[in-house]
Amino acid sequence: MAAGPSQDAVATVAPEDDLGAAVADLAASLDAAARAALDAAAILDARGLTCPLPVLKARRALARLDAGAALVVAATDPMAAIDLPHLCTTDGHRLVAMQRGERLSLYVIAARG
Numbered sequence: 182m183a184a185g186p187s188q189d190a191v192a193t194v195a196p197e198d199d200l201g202a203a204v205a206d207l208a209a210s211l212d213a214a215a216r217a218a219l220d221a222a223a224i225l226d227a228r229g230l231t232c233p234l235p236v237l238k239a240r241r242a243l244a245r246l247d248a249g250a251a252l253v254v255a256a257t258d259p260m261a262a263i264d265l266p267h268l269c270t271t272d273g274h275r276l277v278a279m280q281r282g283e284r285l286s287l288y289v290i291a292a293r294g
Contacts, residue, residue: 200226200255200285207253207280207287215277219289222251228285232260236268239290243274248294251277256286265290 208219225242227235235256242252254265262281265288269276273293280287 203285203287204253211278218251218277222253224253227254227256229257231258232264235261236264239265240268243290243292246292248292250292252290254288257284261286
């Protein structure tokens with residue numbers, strides 16, 4: 182049996198993907214510095230995952246990033262709106278931007294450093 186992608190992998194999302202469109206919409210609302218960070222960001226697709234998985238996967242992904250590098254977390258779990266900002270506070274990361282929608286929320290987090 183062929184091995185599939187790791188469950189902890191940080192996804193790369195094509196622009197034609199609906200997640201890619203949501204990230205593009207978020208980028209349009211940011212200032213130039215935040216937009217530049219977003220352009221180089223890794224994307225963690227946590228859609229469909231429930232608490233505590235989005236924050237656990239975000240913590241693991243952030244640990245692998247260089248200081249100041251950005252991670253975009255896409256989550257459908259409403260608890261992520263509480264859990265991800267709390268993760269930033271407790272672990273020393275910076276929440277750069279947050280966009281909450283009816284079903285999908287995006288969080289841009291800069292790794293501590």
